[in-house]
Amino acid sequence: MASPGLVGQLPTELLFIWHTHRIPILFTAVSVLAILRLALYYRRTREKISTSPLPLSPIEKTVVELRPEWLxxxxxxxxxxLNLDNHAEESTIVAAPLEKARKGPKTVKGKKMRSKVSKTAPTFDHKIDQVQPLIFFQSLSGATERYATEFAKIFSSWASSSSSSLLSPQILDLSYIEFDDYFISPPKSDSNVKYFYLLLLPTYNIDTVLSTFLENLQETHNDFRIDTAPLSALLGYSVFGFGDKEDWPTEEEGFCSQAREVDKWMARLTGRKRAYPLGMGNVKGDASARLEEWRVGVQEAIVEITEGRGLGEGVPGSGDPAESDEEDIDVVEDSDVExxxxxxxxxxxxxxxxxxxxxxxxxxxxxxxxxxxxxxxxxxxxxxxxxxxxxxxxxxxxxxxxxxxxxxxxxxxxxxxxxxxxxxxxxxxxxxxxxxxxxxxxxxxxxxxxxxxxxxxxxxxxxxxxxxxxxxxxxxxxxxxxxxxxxxxxxxxxxxxxxxxxxxxxxxxxxxxxxxxxxxxxxxxxxxxxxxxxxxxxxxxxxxxxxxxxxxxxxxxxxxxxxxxxxxxxxxxxxxxxxxxxxxxxxxxxxxxxxxxxxxxxxxxxxxxxxxxxxxxxxxxxxxxxxxxxxxxxxxxxxxxxxxxxxxxxxxxxxxxxxxxxxxxxxxxxxxxxxxxxxxxxxxxxxxxxxxxxxxxxxxxxxxxxxxxxxxxxxxxxxDFERFFDLHEGKVEGTRLEKGEDGTAKVVGWRPEDYxxxxxxxxALWGNKGFDPRDVRVYRKGKGPKADAENAAEAEAKKGNFKLVEI
Ligand SMILES: Cc1cc2nc3c(=O)[nH]c(=O)nc-3n(C[C@H](O)[C@H](O)[C@H](O)COP(=O)(O)O)c2cc1C
Ligand code: SF4
Known part of the structure; x- marks a missing residue:
């Protein structure tokens, strides 16, 4: 047994050795690491070389007949x-994972999804609760008001003919209500009445009530005294925007930009309760048709709620107003385990x-x-x-x-x-x-x-x-x-x-x-x-x-x-x-x-x-x-x-x-x-x-x-897909001909040229890159023309070629 004195001296001894020999120790350690790295690198390179193809071997051009065993x-x-030969599966049979599975299958996936879904599970008891739809709109020159009034009429008659747990909708003009009465928390009422918000909004690139409304939503979300999702008691919400495609042809150029903003802030305030996707209509084009389509979708979502199915499984919507390209989508993929x-x-x-x-x-x-x-x-x-x-x-x-x-x-x-x-x-x-x-x-x-x-x-x-x-x-x-x-x-x-x-x-x-x-x-x-x-x-x-x-x-x-x-x-x-x-x-x-x-x-x-x-x-x-x-x-x-x-x-x-x-x-x-x-x-x-x-x-x-x-x-x-089906169903005749026994050509089917x-x-032609200009290309962080320009500017700056930029 070592005496206590010796043990006490050990740290001093070690320190002494370190001070005397630290250079050779450090040198040896660095050398060993370098040798290890080199060995690994060499191995990888060898593996790679061995997987590269052999030089071209000409293909055999002999026609290979179908063999009986392939038929x-x-x-x-x-x-x-049959004379079966199962050689090929010997190393690859499905039975192997099966055996493993019996030992202890991992079944965590299903459970994981349930927890995600339960987070958004409906707070609606379809036996006793009632849905109160509120239709909000805002209008400066009257178009949205007309659409909203007409919408409310059709929607009311549908509501009165459907489930008894659906109350008649109320229509509210954002210009005349107190925002705080509806957008800090849902209105106070009978505890069995639950609200569903529908917002029909135009877009103005000038200051209007809508700008104030948007600021209000943003402030509510950012107010530290208020819960970040104070509207989460809502059953759901959906937004429809009216815009003008003649002057604002694309979303980048501002088409329906305010409706899109409201949609995003509502997602945050409600704790991701988007019940139906944002609808958008061009007042100089398809507004009525798009609104009608949206109405049907919203109604279906409400039916699901009244039947006790909540907003349905899956993602109720991301509340993040600063959307990234895939962030919200990934959530869907993770939860998609049913x-x-x-x-x-x-x-x-x-x-x-x-x-x-x-x-x-x-x-x-x-x-x-x-x-x-x-x-x-x-x-x-x-x-x-x-x-x-x-x-x-x-x-x-x-x-x-x-x-x-x-x-x-x-x-x-x-x-x-x-x-x-x-x-x-x-x-x-x-x-x-x-x-x-x-x-x-x-x-x-x-x-x-x-x-x-x-x-x-x-x-x-x-x-x-x-x-x-x-x-x-x-x-x-x-x-x-x-x-x-x-x-x-x-x-x-x-x-x-x-x-x-x-x-x-x-x-x-x-x-x-x-x-x-x-x-x-x-x-x-x-x-x-x-x-x-x-x-x-x-x-x-x-x-x-x-x-x-x-x-x-x-x-x-x-x-x-x-x-x-x-x-x-x-x-x-x-x-x-x-x-x-x-x-x-x-x-x-x-x-x-x-x-x-x-x-x-x-x-x-x-x-x-x-x-x-x-x-x-x-x-x-x-x-x-x-x-x-x-x-x-x-x-x-x-x-x-x-x-x-x-x-x-x-x-x-x-x-x-x-x-x-x-x-x-x-x-x-x-x-x-x-x-x-x-x-x-x-x-x-x-x-x-x-x-x-x-x-x-x-x-x-x-x-x-x-x-x-x-x-x-x-x-x-x-x-031409429709023509393909018509050819299939015999509605139109194809042009593939074959000579019959009597030597005359007969139609025996269709050809690719027929559809x-x-x-x-x-x-989409060569040289034009093939991205449909009607869609919006979203680049990942650090990619795309903007990033390229920034990188180029940075490179120039490094070289000392500064240039004036607008700020
Ligand atoms: C001054 C002004 C600015 C507008 N800005 C936009 C815009 O940025 N984006 C858009 O999609 N539509 C824009 N519009 C079109 C309106 O949103 C559209 O005409 C809408 O139907 C107006 O609704 P209202 O009649 O209910 O006010 C603008 C219209 C005006 C008069
Ligand atoms: S064709 Fe396009 S959309 Fe369809 S599965 Fe393939 S990649 Fe997806």
């Missing part, structure tokens, strides 16, 4: 004939499958335990095991938790739907995705869904966070297509409704969004993997919903059997076999043969439907030196269009493992350079593709076959 039509239930009722989409009984196209036998048979997995990859003499099918994404699995966390709603056990960021952006008037610029698809009318969350690739840039099930066979319990359709559309509408309180959502777009017009079957997973994809597509077309289907070029049989869609895509992630293996990491051993066969199918079907190559460029993986290879592929399949898009970095660990970093995301200029080279290469081969449109905002450029999609010298890349829409708009 589901030829499969039967006799295991000895799952559409399982009962809704669970198939009654699952059947044995003789033929994947044979829907009836699949859904209705009573023996659910005997579904056989069918492997389309290879044949082997080993008979298949007759395992009972499982759910692809069981509700208790981590995959389910992970997907719902990412904002997906899982329908049944293998389908998903998600609101894409462009849908939100379009609802707020901030621009649609490139599909609007190229084809005329407004993003707020578009649903993004997939009937199969599972895929047979594990692409390095996939945003699935490496969590989705993968496999080469469909061996899961299969949900019926009509139930999937009902599930995804209901979930989509529900998600749209959740956005009604988000600042900036436009009432007219919100109303339009309640009718889905387009479906992008491209979310995650492989849609044609779902055995009843054709039935699902037919249901969509019957509902006049257009279909953009993206497949991964790994399922030739299903591709060959697919009914014509509005636009058919194949993902072309590499130009040669080695590069494709590295970037898509396919599970099929014969992935290259499958890929090439799919190209041949696309070529064969190019006169039936619009066909598209989608290239996702990843710097360091599939760009450099590959232009000729891609041109070979285009020459082989002759698609109508080639969409070239820079990869979006998803920052997942899966991407990290694959060696993908921000450095692999190409700049728009690099994508543009690539496309220009590809165009040149194609033209040199006599293939007359040209750059038809661009959407710089999403780093996407469109090459189109000018012999088919140019009309009178102008690009015509847009789609070409309007000319590509000027703003």
């Amino acid at each position: 589901p039509e030829n499969t039967t239930l006799d295991p000895s004939i 799952v559409i009722s399982r009962k809704l989409v669970r198939p009654k009984k699952t059947a044995r499958v003789d033929d994947v196209e044979d829907l009836g036998s699949m859904v209705n048979s009573s023996n659910s335990d005997s579904l056989l997995p069918i492997d389309f990859t290879t044949y082997k003499s080993k008979p298949a095991s007759t395992q009972a099918p499982k759910e692809m994404v069981p509700i208790t699995s981590p995959t389910h938790a992970s997907l719902t966390k990412q904002g997906y709603t899982i329908i049944g056990s293998h389908s998903g739907v998600k609101i894409c960021r462009w849908t939100k952006s379009a609802l707020r008037g901030r621009g649609s995705c490139y599909k609007y610029s190229f084809y005329g698809i407004a993003s707020h009318l578009c649903m993004e869904a997939t009937p199969s969350l599972s895929c047979s690739n594990k692409c390095v840039f996939c945003w699935r966070h490496g969590t989705n099930p993968v496999g080469t066979t469909w061996r899961w319990i299969t949900d019926a297509p009509d139930l999937i359709f009902d599930g995804i559309t209901q979930a989509h509408y529900k998600k749209i409704k959740m956005l009604k309180g988000v600042p900036g959502v436009r009432a007219e777009r919100f109303a339009e969004a309640m009718r889905i017009r387009h479906c992008a079957l491209s979310l995650v997973g492989e849609p044609i993997f779902y055995p009843h994809i054709n039935e699902l597509l037919n249901i969509m077309h019957r509902n006049r919903i257009s279909t953009f289907l993206v497949c991964n070029a790994q399922h030739p049989a299903q591709l060959a059997a697919l009914v014509p869609v509005t636009q058919l895509y194949v993902s072309i992630d590499a130009s040669n076999k080695d590069s494709l293996r590295k970037i898509d990491r396919p599970l099929h051993r014969d992935f290259w043969e499958r890929f090439c066969t799919c190209l041949d199918i696309i070529r064969n079907r190019r006169f039936e439907q619009r066909t598209v190559f989608r290239l996702t460029l990843v710097k360091g993986f599939n760009m450099a030196e590959e232009v000729k290879g891609y041109a070979d592929l285009v020459e082989r399949a002759l698609p109508g269009f080639v969409e070239v898009k820079g990869v979006t970095y998803c920052g997942t660990s899966a991407a990290g493992t694959a060696g993908l970093t921000m450095q692999n995301v190409p700049f728009y200029e690099e994508v543009a350079e690539f496309v220009t080279e590809l165009e040149k290469e194609l033209n040199a081969r006599g293939l007359m593709y040209g750059i038809g449109a661009e959407h710089a905002h999403s780093c996407c450029i469109l090459l189109a076959d000018s012999t088919r999609f140019k009309r009178d010298g102008r690009w015509a890349t847009r789609i 070409i829409g309007q000319d590509t708009p000027e703003w």
Whole structure:
């Protein structure tokens, strides 16, 4: 044991050693750290080099025949004939997450949402409480007063004919009331009477009562003696603005600016109780129609309250008057964790499958335990095991938790739907995705869904966070297509409704969004993997919903059997076999043969439907030196269009493992350079593709076959969707001809040329960047022309080139 004296001396000893040897100690520590860093750096560089593609290998041009094993039509239930080989799933089966799930599933997500919703839960007891609507207006030259009086009349007659818990509305002129009586707290009255505010307001860029009203709202919010949300006892509120688009054509130029301000301050004062999006009408145009639309929406919101459902689930609106681009949207995504009722989409009984196209036998048979997995990859003499099918994404699995966390709603056990960021952006008037610029698809009318969350690739840039099930066979319990359709559309509408309180959502777009017009079957997973994809597509077309289907070029049989869609895509992630293996990491051993066969199918079907190559460029993986290879592929399949898009970095660990970093995301200029080279290469081969449109905002450029999609010298890349449905329904005749046995030509269907829409708009053409001028472009902090100008000025200042600026 050390004596107390020695112990007492220890600090002094240590101090002495430190003073004597501190330089060598410090030097050694710094050297060790530097060596460690160097070692790490060297390792990373090596990994990166090893993932870059091999030099171009020419593609094989031999036509690949469809093999029997790729054809589901030829499969039967006799295991000895099927000779299944499940090799590919051995390392990737969905059973693994299932096992984990049983040990201890994480179910925190659902609870989290409830707490958020409960914060905004209605304070209305529909059995005893009553709603008192108050209609406020302000008017200088009388227009708003006329609109408000007419509005109140219609609204009153509706109120008197609806629920008894709805009182007759009162109309109040802001010029004659004491603001403090209504805007510091709701009026005092019978405790069972709850208020709902409607505000109909013009805008004046001069001092009027409205300016005083706005100041008052702001002061109330900022008054430290008053609660910051003193109007939170209101059941809800909504604002409608009247403005003049002739003199104030856009919101930047001041259209309805005061109504927008009032809307924002009311959001704060009420604690985010925007019951319906801000409506805006042009008094020299659409004011009456917009007001009518808004009235219907507001009435629906009030009905929800009187029925005890409060403002509905989701975000009641951000109260922050200084809106950021995504801040309020993120809240929605976080809270978006509900799952559409399982009962809704669970198939009654699952059947044995003789033929994947044979829907009836699949859904209705009573023996659910005997579904056989069918492997389309290879044949082997080993008979298949007759395992009972499982759910692809069981509700208790981590995959389910992970997907719902990412904002997906899982329908049944293998389908998903998600609101894409462009849908939100379009609802707020901030621009649609490139599909609007190229084809005329407004993003707020578009649903993004997939009937199969599972895929047979594990692409390095996939945003699935490496969590989705993968496999080469469909061996899961299969949900019926009509139930999937009902599930995804209901979930989509529900998600749209959740956005009604988000600042900036436009009432007219919100109303339009309640009718889905387009479906992008491209979310995650492989849609044609779902055995009843054709039935699902037919249901969509019957509902006049257009279909953009993206497949991964790994399922030739299903591709060959697919009914014509509005636009058919194949993902072309590499130009040669080695590069494709590295970037898509396919599970099929014969992935290259499958890929090439799919190209041949696309070529064969190019006169039936619009066909598209989608290239996702990843710097360091599939760009450099590959232009000729891609041109070979285009020459082989002759698609109508080639969409070239820079990869979006998803920052997942899966991407990290694959060696993908921000450095692999190409700049728009690099994508543009690539496309220009590809165009040149194609033209040199006599293939007359040209750059038809661009959407710089999403780093996407469109090459189109000018012999088919140019009309009178102008690009015509847009789609006439109504005509597509009319062709489908046989209301108009197509022009695709085939020679009959007697040698005469007969109409056998339609061609893509039969449903070409309007000319590509000027703003979307090459060189014009592709942002619809009617929308407002919102830049993230530190981005955009203003930031560029500021940065340039700063750089100039640093160089000493000062200039006078207006202050
Ligand atoms: C002096 C003046 C300024 C205006 N400023 C705006 C404006 O900044 N933004 C806008 O959208 N409309 C503006 N307007 C149009 C009015 O908002 C619009 O005519 C409205 O219907 C007037 O309503 P009222 O007749 O009820 O007063 C302005 C009109 C006037 C006469
Ligand atoms: S097309 Fe795609 S990106 Fe555009 S809105 Fe639809 S789902 Fe979103």
